[in-house]
Amino acid sequence: MGGLTVLSALRAVMPAEDYLYLGDTARLPYGTKSAATVRRYATQAADQLVNRGVKALVVACNTASAFALQHLAAEFAPLPVFGVVQPGAVAAVEHADASGVLVVATESTIAGGAYQQALTALAPNVRVFGRACPLWVTLAEQGPQQEAFVAEVLMHALRGYVEQGPGTLLLGCTHFPVFKPLLQQLLPTVEVVDSAATTADAVYDALQHQGLLNQSPASSTGSVHFLATDGAGRFCQVGQYFLGETILDVELVDL
Amino acid sequence: MGGLTVLSALRAVMPAEDYLYLGDTARLPYGTKSAATVRRYATQAADQLVNRGVKALVVACNTASAFALQHLAAEFAPLPVFGVVQPGAVAAVEHADASGVLVVATESTIAGGAYQQALTALAPNVRVFGRACPLWVTLAEQGPQQEAFVAEVLMHALRGYVEQGPGTLLLGCTHFPVFKPLLQQLLPTVEVVDSAATTADAVYDALQHQGLLNQSPASSTGSVHFLATDGAGRFCQVGQYFLGETILDVELVDL
Structure with missing residues (x-):
């Protein structure tokens, strides 16, 4: 479901492109699964999309990016494959800054250490902290809730970090951007960042570099086709919270 | 994971029996999936157990009981198949009493209405209320947490019912018995019930009636063999909260 926040960012940067979006709703969440299982499920999902002729693949899930990106890039080369962790x-x-970065993500993403590694590779001296926030995933899928209760759940997960903690909070799960306005309000001195916008920029740059961008006039709007592995009704209902717009048609597929 | 609360009750009533326990950890939770998918996954899981020669099958998950019990009973007849909803x-x-019953369960169990139907069939005049508590499932899998925070999450889901609400709270998800002591403390005038003990009694009665009970001396203890579809480490770690004892060995299986 969370990948829809990335789709939204991609469409903002590349509105003329056609998108094929697959949500593995039958087997979500990936965030509690082992690396081997995430790799297997992600490969099945990618197969479905590649067989339909996509020109590039965006793994719009942090857990799948952390565990399956290299595998997918090798498996489907020379197709460009992008993740959200980098x-x-x-x-x-x-x-x-010197206060460091707090990464909030799923159990598996935190345990796997992909963000910790990516951050340290980019900035060897940055202090990196990680915290698994599994309740946030479930809460995000409930749609809008009483703000005071949401704030309670968010702040509980951040206990021990607020006040003297890192000045940057990295939302390392594609579900979490729905909480960004509230988090920014609760933590006015902290910079809250997510990967949706920077992923869209990275995809744009790479496609342009490889001459793969759609050359239609900038004013034209491409299509979006949604696939899900279960519960088309729930996909439409819950999906709108993440996409920020109504989802009308979903094709059910079996992986 | 929640089915372990049912296993615990079964072993208390029938300690001499051997148990084969399968947790479909790769695809949990079932509580947000459609009826068709739950039926398919439950059938695959049952196949695995039946092929290993079990003499009876207990569907120790409310969502799977609600959606797949009749199908499994027909598919595997004459094997005795038990659910937890009834x-x-x-x-x-x-x-x-006249104040009615509040059923708390997963999204799918509540939406499917199985408890509402089962209760009305048993007591046509009883008032039945239902509330989906998806956060409780995620919270239960985190293991012991700050009690004040757990109480906050539990009571938030019950808002509108406490004080003048139903006098009976039915835990319609096998994850929820871990919260029973706290719920009973928070709601001293409410009767908090779950299906683990009554399921164990129903299985005992049926096996005895069919002459299928293990005839070993009452003092003997049967074996328990655990199967899981993913993450043996997480299964052992999280499972102990539900089973109430340590889990040492888990065999990984692929459905």
């Missing part, structure tokens, strides 16, 4: 790290180090 | 309803009507 762009998220780039966004964070732009703002990071 | 025993849960029996436990609730034992205590229900």
